[in-house]
Amino acid sequence: MQNIITLDILSAVSENGFSLDELVLATKTLFEQEGMAGVIGLILRLVDEKLCMDLVSGKGSLCSCGSRRYAYLDQRPRRFRTSAGTVRISWRRLECTGCGATTIPLRDFLGIEPYQSKTAELEKVVAEVVSEQSYRRSSSHLEIIGQIPVPKSTAHRWIAASDCDGMQERTDTFDVLFADGTGYKRRPDEAAHINNRGELRIALGVDKCGQIVPLGAFSGVSWDRIASAVHGTRKEDQPVADLLVSDGEQGLCDALGRLCGVRQRCHWHTVHDLNHVLWQDDAGKKERVGLQKELAAMIGIELPQDDIERIQEADKEALLTAKNHADHELGRFIQTLLNKGYQIAADYLIRARRHLFSYVDRWLATGIVSPRVSSFIERMMRELARRLKRMAFGWSEEGAAKMARIIIKRFTSVNQWETYWKNRLRLNGNVMLIIGTIRKAVPPTLGR
Ligand SMILES: [Zn+2]
Incomplete structure (x- = not known):
């Protein structure tokens, strides 16, 4: 599945001079707070559209009842905490016209748990930061490095529920x-x-x-x-x-x-x-x-x-x-x-x-x-x-x-x-992102 994504950025800088540092920091803030999560959300929406389109037009997989026909039912907004910021998407639900069973194609596609609210990669960051210092310090630390304000109680809950502390079973002497x-x-x-x-x-x-x-x-x-x-x-x-x-x-x-x-x-x-x-x-x-x-x-x-x-x-x-x-x-x-x-x-x-x-x-x-x-x-x-x-x-x-x-x-x-x-993160080389060109947008009035 391939798509070209266009990102429009409005840049307004003073003509009386500015520091390189300010430019660097403003760019970082833009990408960390909106850019990264925005791009992730958009890619997910494109994938979702393709998945749903296939199912609705009968080109997708069979329902367990044997029917191949799905109809659009509804969609609900979802938010995921990630180390790239909060990603906002919606779960689109489809219904099998044969038996009435409902499915959320994108969720199944991504292999996400029904009540999952964060990514595993964020859990890893939190586990690592927290095991190096106190929860109180680490939750403010996470805020300072940007993107992910994770309150102490939330970090505590995540760690408590995580199985990342599992020990390898050994039988040798x-x-x-x-x-x-x-x-x-x-x-x-x-x-x-x-x-x-x-x-x-x-x-x-x-x-x-x-x-x-x-x-x-x-x-x-x-x-x-x-x-x-x-x-x-x-x-x-x-x-x-x-x-x-x-x-x-x-x-x-x-x-x-x-x-x-x-x-x-x-x-x-x-x-x-x-x-x-x-x-x-x-x-x-x-x-x-x-x-x-x-x-x-x-x-x-x-x-x-x-x-x-x-x-x-x-x-x-x-x-x-x-x-x-x-x-x-x-x-x-x-x-x-x-x-x-x-x-x-x-x-x-x-x-x-x-x-x-x-x-x-x-x-x-x-x-x-x-x-x-x-x-x-x-x-x-x-x-x-x-x-x-x-x-x-x-x-x-x-x-x-x-x-x-x-x-x-x-x-x-x-x-x-x-x-x-x-x-856990299933990093298998299934996602590739490349920046094609970075260039000045052509103003609409000068376009063809
Ligand atoms: Zn069915």
């Missing part, structure tokens, strides 16, 4: 499963005894190719339920990952550790929880603090920050020695506890000991993951916390989790994000 939680201010609900302290929980995988795979973001969801979501459709006994890395809580380790081959025990928690088991053993406050300090100093081993390719054999040797030394010291520490009769604390450390140095072993064996990925993940968690904090108003649980999913999806996998939108 990852190299590493990473999980962490971060606090944010959620919307309190006194009646339901919900305070404003929410916790957002994130799960990411690192696959065998070193790719980071976002697995989910949750709020108000237990680690057990997160574990089953992360395990997904894998076979019952298939691990999600070889190694679980977390600096999170016991609940996290218990729920997700079962899904992983090896778990890395969080050092901070190991030291922190020693206080409680020593207390159960009746150790005094002062002694508990002293033993905690001793343990912390013993188990902390710094991993090299470089990639393993650049690490010398001697460095690896040194790391292995440091690990063995730490493990040996820990053995002696446990023996000391036993000698003092602190049985609960000793048992606790005997259990923890198995998982305390997994990250060192693993790093020595593969040289991958720990330093590089954990610094990436730390950066991402910091970024997430920063953005969630900036989003000024209190979030609902699902709203915050949804926004976090959009953020981690964009942060970890720009490709996955763009692919989703490419499919």
Whole structure:
């Protein structure tokens, strides 16, 4: 279907001079506020006319009743918010003369939902702007960049209804499963005894190719339920990952550790929880603090920050020695506890000991993951916390989790994000627009 569209522009400029800047800005405003949406509306009207003409003259497709005859019924004005401004068209309705069924040819042709009021490309712009800053700031930001004033409440509703935060389903066993939680201010609900302290929980995988795979973001969801979501459709006994890395809580380790081959025990928690088991053993406050300090100093081993390719054999040797030394010291520490009769604390450390140095072993064996990925993940968690904090108003649980999913999806996998939108927008090269000529119109009096 081809048409030539003529655009008449009245240009009135001062003869006493004007700035190039003013001309540029006035031209931009004209196209952004009226020009683009106007052209889109006109093209749609031309398409609609052709579609309806074909159906009314019996050249279109058959109705399900077998009739080929349609008659014009009515038309209703419709508005669509788009990133090129508000597009105004009318839905022309036709009626089958055989069975009376009605159809809106243009809507079917464009594949638009009955109550759709915006384009998907605008939803993409809004999702991207909003996941970078607060709703309040972003809705004014959208107004400033022109064309699309989208109020905060509307943007919120769109995001809530969008499925752009969907996560890819994976069934392979990852190299590493990473999980962490971060606090944010959620919307309190006194009646339901919900305070404003929410916790957002994130799960990411690192696959065998070193790719980071976002697995989910949750709020108000237990680690057990997160574990089953992360395990997904894998076979019952298939691990999600070889190694679980977390600096999170016991609940996290218990729920997700079962899904992983090896778990890395969080050092901070190991030291922190020693206080409680020593207390159960009746150790005094002062002694508990002293033993905690001793343990912390013993188990902390710094991993090299470089990639393993650049690490010398001697460095690896040194790391292995440091690990063995730490493990040996820990053995002696446990023996000391036993000698003092602190049985609960000793048992606790005997259990923890198995998982305390997994990250060192693993790093020595593969040289991958720990330093590089954990610094990436730390950066991402910091970024997430920063953005969630900036989003000024209190979030609902699902709203915050949804926004976090959009953020981690964009942060970890720009490709996955763009692919989703490419499919959603159906950009298949079916529309081509070319400017033929731009020239001065011939005044009617001088024409033939
Ligand atoms: Zn019919």
